[in-house]
Amino acid sequence: MNFKKILPQLLTLVVVILVFGFFSYNAQVNMENRGITFGYGFLSQESSFDVQFSLIKYDGSHSYFRAYLVGLLNTILVSVIGILFATIIGVVVGIARLSSNYLIERTAAIYVEFFRNIPLLLQIFFWYFAALRALPLPEKAEPIFGVFFLTIKGFFVPAFVWNNLDIFIYSVISAIIAIVFVRLYAKKKQENQGIQTPVLSISIGLLIILPLLSFFLGGVDASVEIPVIEQLSKTSFTFKGGLKLPPELISLALALSLYTATFIAECVRAGVQGVSKGQKEAAASIGLTPNQVLKLVVMPQALRIIIPPTTNQYLNLTKNSSLAAAIAYPDLVLVFAGTALMQTGRAIEIVSITMLTYLTLSITISIFMNWYNKKIAIKEK
Amino acid sequence: MNKLNILSPNKNNLYAYLYSGISLFFISILIVFLNSFFSLDLTSFLPGTISYFLPLIIGFIGLHLIRIEYSRIKFLDIINKNINTNKFNALLSLLIIFAFIKSLPPLLSWFIIDANFAGDSKDACSGSGACWAYIKTWFNRFMYGMYPNAEQWRINLSFIALAFLGGVGFFATEKFKKYLTLYYVVVYPVIAFLFIFFFISGGPIFFDFSYGIIAAVISIIIGFFIPSKFKMYYFLIIPITFYILLKYVFFYEELIELGKIQAFEWVETGAWGGLSLTFIVSFFCLIFCFPVGLFLSLGRRSDLPIIKYISIGFIEFWRGVPLITVLFMSSVMFPMFLPEDMFIDKLVRVIIAISLFEAAYVAEVIRGGLQALPRGQYDAAKSLGMGYWKMHIFVILPQALKLVIPGIANTFLALVKDTPLIFVVGLLEIVGMLNLAKTNPEWLGFAMEGYVFASIVFFIICYAMSKYSYNLEQKYKTER
Numbered sequence: 001m002n003f004k005k006i007l008p009q010l011l012t013l014v015v016v017i018l019v020f021g022f023f024s025y026n027a028q029v030n031m032e033n034r035g036i037t038f039g040y041g042f043l044s045q046e047s048s049f050d051v052q053f054s055l056i057k058y059d060g061s062h063s064y065f066r067a068y069l070v071g072l073l074n075t076i077l078v079s080v081i082g083i084l085f086a087t088i089i090g091v092v093v094g095i096a097r098l099s100s101n102y103l104i105e106r107t108a109a110i111y112v113e114f115f116r117n118i119p120l121l122l123q124i125f126f127w128y129f130a131a132l133r134a135l136p137l138p139e140k141a142e143p144i145f146g147v148f149f150l151t152i153k154g155f156f157v158p159a160f161v162w163n164n165l166d167i168f169i170y171s172v173i174s175a176i177i178a179i180v181f182v183r184l185y186a187k188k189k190q191e192n193q194g195i196q197t198p199v200l201s202i203s204i205g206l207l208i209i210l211p212l213l214s215f216f217l218g219g220v221d222a223s224v225e226i227p228v229i230e231q232l233s234k235t236s237f238t239f240k241g242g243l244k245l246p247p248e249l250i251s252l253a254l255a256l257s258l259y260t261a262t263f264i265a266e267c268v269r270a271g272v273q274g275v276s277k278g279q280k281e282a283a284a285s286i287g288l289t290p291n292q293v294l295k296l297v298v299m300p301q302a303l304r305i306i307i308p309p310t311t312n313q314y315l316n317l318t319k320n321s322s323l324a325a326a327i328a329y330p331d332l333v334l335v336f337a338g339t340a341l342m343q344t345g346r347a348i349e350i351v352s353i354t355m356l357t358y359l360t361l362s363i364t365i366s367i368f369m370n371w372y373n374k375k376i377a378i379k380e381k
Numbered sequence: 382m383n384k385l386n387i388l389s390p391n392k393n394n395l396y397a398y399l400y401s402g403i404s405l406f407f408i409s410i411l412i413v414f415l416n417s418f419f420s421l422d423l424t425s426f427l428p429g430t431i432s433y434f435l436p437l438i439i440g441f442i443g444l445h446l447i448r449i450e451y452s453r454i455k456f457l458d459i460i461n462k463n464i465n466t467n468k469f470n471a472l473l474s475l476l477i478i479f480a481f482i483k484s485l486p487p488l489l490s491w492f493i494i495d496a497n498f499a500g501d502s503k504d505a506c507s508g509s510g511a512c513w514a515y516i517k518t519w520f521n522r523f524m525y526g527m528y529p530n531a532e533q534w535r536i537n538l539s540f541i542a543l544a545f546l547g548g549v550g551f552f553a554t555e556k557f558k559k560y561l562t563l564y565y566v567v568v569y570p571v572i573a574f575l576f577i578f579f580f581i582s583g584g585p586i587f588f589d590f591s592y593g594i595i596a597a598v599i600s601i602i603i604g605f606f607i608p609s610k611f612k613m614y615y616f617l618i619i620p621i622t623f624y625i626l627l628k629y630v631f632f633y634e635e636l637i638e639l640g641k642i643q644a645f646e647w648v649e650t651g652a653w654g655g656l657s658l659t660f661i662v663s664f665f666c667l668i669f670c671f672p673v674g675l676f677l678s679l680g681r682r683s684d685l686p687i688i689k690y691i692s693i694g695f696i697e698f699w700r701g702v703p704l705i706t707v708l709f710m711s712s713v714m715f716p717m718f719l720p721e722d723m724f725i726d727k728l729v730r731v732i733i734a735i736s737l738f739e740a741a742y743v744a745e746v747i748r749g750g751l752q753a754l755p756r757g758q759y760d761a762a763k764s765l766g767m768g769y770w771k772m773h774i775f776v777i778l779p780q781a782l783k784l785v786i787p788g789i790a791n792t793f794l795a796l797v798k799d800t801p802l803i804f805v806v807g808l809l810e811i812v813g814m815l816n817l818a819k820t821n822p823e824w825l826g827f828a829m830e831g832y833v834f835a836s837i838v839f840f841i842i843c844y845a846m847s848k849y850s851y852n853l854e855q856k857y858k859t860e861r
Binding site for chain 1: 462463464473474477478686688697700702713720794801805815816819829840843847
């Protein structure tokens with residue numbers, strides 16, 4: 001073995017071990033001094049704090065682990081909403097950036113330049129403390145389409161009241177599985193016989209028919225509950241019934257999606273511009289219709305460029321959702337690394353769990369992306 | 382005269398179409414303009430819905446009439462090519478023009494016409510517009526945080542001096558150009574640190590770091606007389622020896638006495654804030670994250686397995702967690718990892734945390750540049766007999782870094798935009814100061830003005846940075 005190769009490695013290893021050793025020794029000493037023992041047993045203790053907004057049933061009598069789950073679900077909720085809207089806005093703006101219409105292109109460019117050059121935290125504050133505070137009080141709110149109420153206390157929307165919700169969910173899942181099989185079948189058929197199957201219309205049909213069947217045969221039943229104004233005291237009003245989206249959630253989702261959309265728009269633009277003109281002309285010259293050119297030639301190649309950076313943006317959005325702590329939206333960081341940490345004082349355990357959660361999330365996605373990139377990479381000879 | 386076919390305008394009756402189309406188009410704009418600026422409704426005699434959509438319909442017909450290809454009238458061709466290619470585009474163009482006209486009056490009235498500029502209390506702001514007096518009154522706080530008013534000249538002076546020293550590169554003559562890298566990477570950061578430590582913070586004149594500088598200067602001077610063969614070992618050993626000698630042998634007793642001498646009043650970092658803190662944090666993070674990221678990227682591509690996997694683990698760890706948890710870690714978890722008598726200032730902790738976090742992103746960007754270089758470059762450098770460091774310093778990195786200028790600029794921009802997050806540890810830069818000012822009982826209800834002000838400030842900074850990076854990219858672009 002080469003001495004020149006071993007020495008630097010050994011040195012690095014020693015330094016890393018020394019640093020870790022130093023830290024863990026101090027941690028041990030410090031914890032002994034404060035009389036804390038390291039361990040994750042506290043997770044099953046009663047949490048005795050309340051959370052403003054929760055997707056699952058939760059109150060102070062539940063455990064810290066349950067609080068962790070509440071935070072995690074809230075993080076996932078706001079990320080999913082943000083990703084959905086960011087994608088829609090991003091794709092529209094990205095295509096608008098490619099428009100031949102000068103006004104549209106400029107408007108989209110101004111939007112992108114403006115929203116991505118302002119810190120996300122500032123945008124969240126802007127929506128939460130300035131823009132949404134200008135909304136009316138519940139008693140003065142004008143209904144939108146008669147059923148939606150946008151007030152300073154949140155956005156009140158009609159809620160569905162379900163009977164046998166689980167059967168409905170199963171039907172949707174089975175529809176999705178069926179669609180996957182139809183796609184596989186269609187691909188095989190095209191490879192073997194060169195016949196195209198209308199996958200899209202079949203998929204949409206499946207997605208509508210199977211859940212519909214569950215209504216008629218599975219005993220699923222849904223009714224709509226409309227929010228109604230209710231007087232709490234002389235001056236305080238609120239809405240009863242329906243679903244309440246708290247202003248924290250709205251402003252966070254709004255800021256996240258408007259901010260991330262600018263980056264997605266740039267990805268989309270780069271992707272479509274990345275497909276060379278020759279490809280389109282070649283496709284047109286072998287007689288494909290413009291629709292087919294878009295579907296079979298341009299989109300597959302553009303998506304190959306678009307998807308990796310866009311997934312990165314989704315990941316960024318999920319991580320950025322931790323800024324929720326600044327406006328008291330009860331996400332993972334606020335509930336767990338904030339309130340639970342203050343109560344238990346277990347800094348090392350709680351911060352490590354929080355970090356590990358985010359780390360697992362992003363490493364899973366990046367492993368999946370590496371696999372996907374390898375799969376779609378152009379195989380060159 | 383040919384027959385006019387309204388459905389398909391053509392060149393035969395060019396002027397008839399042109400005049401009627403343009404007049405219709407301008408009528409539609411006039412209606413919207415009068416409506417939004419003077420709230421005059423010209424079409425009020427019509428039923429509500431029709432009156433609402435009338436400008437759109439008129440404008441649409443007008444644009445339809447002037448949609449004539451190759452009219453040979455220059456401005457008409459430009460309009461048709463840019464905003465009026467087909468029906469859909471025409472409709473969108475009209476909508477954008479109308480939305481612009483509609484949104485102008487409320488914006489103008491909020492920003493300027495109804496806004497209050499004078500005054501120094503809440504009572505001065507009575508209009509419906511913005512209260513710029515609020516910004517004016519709090520301006521000092523937004524710029525300098527809780528830094529004492531009488532001492533603020535220290536911040537100004539330091540920033541002006543540092544900006545001047547930073548601009549040295551533009552005036553350097555050919556002779557000194559080759560030292561510029563050394564200047565910017567080593568000398569300038571040290572000068573900046575000294576300015577901030579002595580001037581802004583008001584630290585003691587003699588402290589550990591002073592010995593470090595003395596040791597470095599002495600060893601560099603002696604270093605000129607050392608044969609180049611031993612230079613590397615010399616610089617690895619001697620400066621540290623000097624430092625230890627100076628601190629523990631020669632000046633050990635004096636340190637305590639000298640450490641009390643201060644040129645300026647001490648201002649603790651908790652009082653720093655506002656935009657100046659944004660600058661300080663971003664500046665030092667920029668300086669630290671770049672070299673760390675550079676070494677990480679080299680480490681990740683190294684052949685040595687231990688270094689490679691440590692680098693990968695380090696990079697993926699920082700990239701996988703949100704910055705806010707890193708700051709949480711630095712504020713609540715990190716003190717647990719230190720000996721009880723050891724205390725690191727929270728500003729320093731924050732700067733280290735953000736630097737390490739952004740270094741991981743810089744590393745990935747630089748790795749992209751390293752991967753983009755053709756193998757031939759490595760082979761050619763090796764065949765000239767260059768070692769690892771020589772090859773990277775003179776052949777690989779200059780090319781790779783040039784390629785990744787946009788990526789690095791984006792990371793730096795992200796860094797500047799991340800600085801407001803330091804509110805987690807209780808440091809209040811401009812956004813944090815805004816939130817503090819917002820809760821002042823004498824100034825309730827001016828959140829909007831504050832956030833608009835900060836948005837404009839950040840927009841100017843970030844936009845200037847991105848334009849500068851674009852220029853840099855163009856300047857160093859070479860044909861490949």
